[in-house]
Amino acid sequence: MEKILTVNNLTKKFKRIAVNNISFDVEKGNVYGLLGPNGSGKSTTFGMLLSTINPTSGSWTWFGKAGTNTTTLKNIGAIIEQPNFYPYLNAEKNLKIVAQIKGTNYQRIDEVLETVGLLARKNDKFSTYSLGMKQRLSIASALLNNPEVLILDEPTNGLDPEGIIQIREIIQDIAKKGITIIIASHLLDEIEKICSHVIVLKEGTAIYSGTVDGMTSSKGYFELKADQQDELFKILESSHLFSNVTVKGDLITAYINEDISATDLNKKMVENGIYLSLLVKKKQSLESQFLELVKNNA
Known part of the structure; x- marks a missing residue:
């Protein structure tokens, strides 16, 4: 199967080692979970792979090409931090601003709003949205450039059970379209229900990389x-x-x-x-x- 991402011996040291010599592959069309407690190195790993954090050592390739450049980023949709939407603007106008920043046209706005279940609320101000709706709008913004890969950092953080289910169903629907998804989470239940593969981080070290079912030799x-x-x-x-x-x-x-x-x-x-x-x-x-x-x- 085609490899979308290959990570080799990636390391980041701040005052302590945040990410310690991790290696893993991401194959096209699968949903991967980056699993570990807070402080295990998930966000730092994403930061390096998106070139917002400089690595101490190691390397990676996106789509067979070394590192992360502007062309690569056009094929990636990512939510690492909560986007700064304008509270006094509606969803459609906020996404038009995102589209301008990304250099994409407005044609996909209704499509991505439909994907995340917000098309009927596109004319409502962002300030009227619930936390779950705000998170769904974030996912819509990440899909505007029609990416091959979607990266989500703790997409259900702070949501109530209904909101978690809605995000989970959206991610599953997006995956059915063939988009490769990488999700960072500390929630075991979330990873188990959504992901086909998992990379388990413990104190910055990858202690497992493979299928969810293959995490142990247990036959049940x-x-x-x-x-x-x-x-x-x-x-x-x-x-x-x-x-x-x-x-x-x-x-x-x-x-x-x-x-x-x-x-x-x-x-x-x-x-x-x-x-x-x-x-x-x-x-x-x-x-x-x-x-x-x-x-x-x-």
Whole structure:
């Protein structure tokens, strides 16, 4: 798959090391999450990749070309800080000013407002907008130049649950159009619901880069119930298919060691005279995978 961005050994030192020798790739058409707590180096990384912060060392390429120049920036839409919209102007007039600054025409204004669900409010003053609407207008402004890549730094920060859902749905709709998206966030739930890939930062160091599902070697687990609970537990515990089996109340959890489908496991249980009243196969949550990853890199 075509690589949009390649980062090699990127480092930034202020009084301390903010970003420490990180490397990762971003492939076209995917949604990437830059995941880490506040102070882990997410915004500094974006700043270097957009040439607003000078790196101490390291290199990167956008679209196969070294560094970030004016031509490159025309293919990138970014929200690193809240744009300074004029509160006394409506959305349309604010976006006309952004279009002038970016050197683009006004033809896409209605289209991007429709994308973020603000077309019906385009004649309303910015000062009347809620925080969520202001953030959606920011995304619209980043889309004006029809970018190949969209960079969003903490796009749901400070929003209520409804606002978070709206931003998430907008990002998913934008991704369906083939735009590559890179999101910085400290929210595990946000990354899990939106992103296909993740780069995990801890104190400026990338401790994982890859698919969300591949963060650990875990194959997931089964949740099971049966009237013959003791017999079910013994069979599961003695099987090489499971690394660990636990019981809580009437629910048995079996952590998968060697992958098996729910259908095949059910057949095995029937062969042993066990008839299951519950059989659900689940993946570990991103939270549990993240905690395991951080623990292993302590």
